[in-house]
Amino acid sequence: MRALAILRKDLVQVFRDRRALVFLLLMPLSFTLFFGLAFSGIGDTSHDARLQIGFVDGDGSPASARLFEELAASDAVRPERLNPRLADVAADLVRRGDDAAVVRVPEGWGTAVGAGAPKALEVVADAGSSTGLAAIGAVRAALERFLNAERAATVAAELVAARTATAPETLRSRALELARTAWSTPPLRVAATTAGAPEAGAPATTVSGFGSNPYDQASPGMIVQFAVYGLLLSATVLVIERRQGAHRRLLTTPTSRMAVVIGHALAMFVVVLGQILVLEAFGQLAFGVAYLQRPWATLALTLALALWSASLGMLLGAFARDEQQVVAIGLLAMFLFSGLGGAWFPLEITGPTFAAVGHLTPTAWAMDAYRAILLRGAGLAEVAPSLLVLLGFTLAFLALAVLRLRRVAS
Template identity: 25%
Template structure:
């Protein structure tokens, strides 16, 4: 009965705290929408969506046409004919554009391509901003398309000479196009930055984590007001155990945190795409998601109660809690994504619990992680929450009401 009364009262107080509600729900919503859209192009480039490749086919034969068609089948490359951009097909203009990093490559199919087995087929000019890895990928893609056309040419010649060979599909026998011969599996490695998130994958969990820590403001304000106006003094003259008073704070704000998680994920899944952004993919582990959001809530609530206990005024709590959150966010890869940070700064992010929470979400959304994969982050967050709460309780016992 006592616990229910405290929980109900906390929810009533929060429901009338317009600023607190705005901080918990409107602020992350606005941040998610603005930042997901504002950073979309930058993230798209980093996440390797369709690199533009200028090309010109000076051979102009059926084989080179088929080869280019195979290269274009690769979603990573968007082939743009030089003539469609530069009237007259000026190679000098095309080279200049690649030199200025407007395109990743200039591909020139040479006039003598495929006229003999040793005839040069192509020349590639690589833009200065194109990485070595991407270059190797493009070259491999081109080689594969070229090899396929060579096999087809050889098949045609052999079948003309040897009619018995008609029954054989040389391409199938070569295995050049048979992806089933290779199994690919993606290894999971927590906290890696090798897999860069999309804008929505970064921003939804980042600002969600940020807003979950902002329970510090309404919670600390309520606790400090209770202390300042004598309500806590009155409550402590009533036979109500201290653990009920603390649990009565934790339970409603845990509930609020979980509502934040559900709402912000819904925004990522349904609202951001309506505005032209990518759809947030949630991964496959509901259990992992529940675990990481619960642990985050534990850390945020421990931190909030500690701030409420050590601050003497609501102004102090708002300043310390708010500024603390911003510093934790800046350090934790919330404001600046970890994968764009220099290596030194990436190693610094581990000091921020917001980073632990964000990495936990990214493990699930981005890296296919499950319950076992987020356990390190969950343990760290729970430990922080317990330590913060213990320190707060010790400090509270020393305070005179």
């Protein structure tokens, strides 16, 4: 088999360079680890991951004290009292990132709340940052709970006061106490779960958009990204062969064009396949990413992704003029396919237009399939449409590469 001889020669050339292992495995693994750790910043409960916010009490009323307690009970923010004189530098604190937000309670706020006509609460925060947005959301939620309790207490105290001689203030403070207790177990509660695998019933995580296990995004994302990066080496082998005339020489031997193309493509396929399998095994064992919960679907996706990646490598090897171009075009392809295809962040969190554009890249379909398997527990039948799209891209890329190689050789 001449194609196999070419495959073997390519593999020897790729792995002769020990840097191959750095490109193929060490870099994607370190990136996976990095992004996984970075994404886990929010869901992590081992340390107090709540956002620190400042609380400037310019009112000093019992109401503002109760608001502070309501904020302290939040699972998203951790308020710290600041000296009221710091009110003016609140913006600096937020800007420097010391505090995610600073809540400023204006003078007379408590009285206004008691009168049923609340004054506006000031929040110094950057609505343009996700941290700021999260802090604003948490403050708003706490404020609503606070006001709900106030209103309940007000109504109850008014109704009872009309019938007893007890002083309204006493009634109201007792009512507030009761209201706070009641809100700790409200009549309507929402228990949120996610449907499907891995553990149906795991609490749905919010804010980050990266799911309960951050590696469910980071691991397949980096596999997809480095499936593009890893083939730089194989593509370089092809380019060098073309430049040195070995390709032309090969065609003077009784080896069919088809065997040559298949041999090179096989080499790229084998390299990328091995790379993906190792990275998946690592994801499963070290990061708890459940690739194996649907082994056949994962295997089919792995094969399809490796095939597509090999076709991209052939395209690159056929079109690039020298090694430098391989690296430059390969890097560009990696950035574009990873960024647009949702390898860095789920396309879910982008706008609909971007997600639609993203699905013009094959990587988006690979990511869809990975996420379906890992998060939904989707089987082979369910990911089949994504895989077919991936195979379509593969055929198109291969056809282009073959056409180009034909023209180069003749």
